[in-house]
Amino acid sequence: MSCVGKNRVKNNIFTYELDMLLELRTEQTGMEDIMKKSVVVNMQNDMEARPIALLVQKANQFSSRIYMESADNKRVNVKSIMGMMNMALLNGEEVVIDAEGEDEQEAIAAIEEFLTK
Numbered sequence: 001m002s003c004v005g006k007n008r009v010k011n012n013i014f015t016y017e018l019d020m021l022l023e024l025r026t027e028q029t030g031m032e033d034i035m036k037k038s039v040v041v042n043m044q045n046d047m048e049a050r051p052i053a054l055l056v057q058k059a060n061q062f063s064s065r066i067y068m069e070s071a072d073n074k075r076v077n078v079k080s081i082m083g084m085m086n087m088a089l090l091n092g093e094e095v096v097i098d099a100e101g102e103d104e105q106e107a108i109a110a111i112e113e114f115l116t117k
Helices: 003-029 049-059 081-087 104-116
Strands: 035-040 065-070 075-077 094-100
Touching: 035 104, 049 081, 049 104, 065 081, 065 104, 075 081, 094 104
Parallel strands: none
Antiparallel strands: 035 094, 065 075, 065 094
16 A cells, blocks of 8 residues: 555544544534524613522523623623623623523523513
């Protein structure tokens, strides 16, 4: 086998191994199943400390990972009180909620309901 042939075999093996690793990672993390929902914040009260604490408590009722991204590309874990305080949400602001896990649909629905009540 020529040197070029050996490199092709090595490259094919490497490509195959890389594909297998990516498949495994996709299965382990569920990357294909991440749910996203765009929501416009419409709350009666401003997002001060108490409402944010209640939102974090609501998020922590779910096993899914839940993140929120604002229009300025700030992305935080909704289960983190410090992250959510740093988010500084305002009424009328559009955010994207994404969740990944067993109860992702319920989690997104609950967060959406909280932000629009």
